[in-house]
Amino acid sequence: MNVEKGFVDAPIQDGIDLAEEIKKLKTEKDAVVLAHYYVRGEIQDVADFIGDSLALARIAEKLPNRVIVLCGVHFMGETAKILCPDKKVLVPDMNAGCSLADSCPADEFRKFIEAHPGHTVVSYVNTTADVKALTDVVVTSSNARQIVESLPADTPIIFGPDRNLGNYISSITGRDMLVWDGACHVHEQFSVEKLVELKKAHPGAKVLVHPECKKTIVLLADKVGSTAALLKYAQDSDAGEFIVATESGILHEMIKKCPGKTFIPAPPSDSTCACNDCSFMKLNTLEKLYNTLRYEQPEITVDPAVAEAARRPIERMLEISEKLGI
Ligand code: 13P
Ligand code: SF4
DSSP, X not given: OOOTTSSOOOOOOTTOOHHHHHHHHHHHHTEEEEEETTSOHHHHHHOSEEEOHHHHHHHHHHOOOSEEEEESOHHHHHHHHHHOTTSEEEOSOTTOOXXXXXXXXXXXXXXXXXXXXXXXXXXXXSSXXXXXXXXXXXXXXXXXXXXXXXXXXXOOXXXXXXXHHHHHHHHHHOOOEEEOOBOOTTTTOBOHHHHXXXXXXXXXXXXXXXXXXXXXXXXXXXXXXXXXXXXXHHHHOSOSEEEEESOTTHHHHHHHHSTTOEEEEOXXXXXXXXXXXXXXXXXXXXXXXXXXXXXXXXXOOOOHHHHXXXXXXXXXXHHHHHHHTO
């Protein structure tokens, strides 16, 4: 089967009901489909579980199925494979990377760590397995605050790779942290001026912001949190309107879970581009998912030694989160 392009490039019969066929293949192959909130709505609709990166890692670890298909980005597939080495972990398109993970090459991160001995290394889950293997504890945007707070107060911390999340966590915990200079190309795009204008036009709207956004955007937020936390806030809130400063895919679940409420995507600086779409997440399509299930390709592999070293900090994150009830 041709996977040279990073996905199965096989013809699909005209007129078939892809959602229905995917459902049949899942049963036939003992496969489960996990999807992040940022993927296309039609994929979220056929997934067995949707969630933020913490939830997806947790679910993957507990599943009994032979095959896991991770519809998200590459590091999410890798995390699932590291936690479930005996399972076949597939992704619809290997090209679905992450600009944040790319902003932290493992060899450079290693040099940074070596230049600052004695630090506890905290890495965001949006990293490659090689970077996780250099890490003491992994965090996601759902648990970064509590995990940093759980470290002894006098522990010097290296935080990588997201400068926005790192600086935000440092500001709310008061912890001094050496922060790697990486960022997500989607979350850095939001325009303060346009967000202020939008707030004026919708005075009753609550502003929901992912902590990967720049500080100037975070300062305008009513709620700062992971995708799951923003969704929960919208569900629990009495407000009827929300301005959403994160990747646009989350709106699909927000609209589904909050009937009658209005969600307005926060505008990017360049209004001519679809900048609040993560181009990597959008590489996942129903067609590619169908072919992935059909041919059981492309498969995520992680070097066993790297996987072994990367598993410890991920498990440490899961253990701390469990203990703290996150
Ligand atoms: P969450 O952990 O909030 O799901 O975010 C993952 C991500 O890639 C944000 O850009
Ligand atoms: Fe990576 Fe940004 Fe896409 Fe999230 S939105 S997967 S951080 S590139």
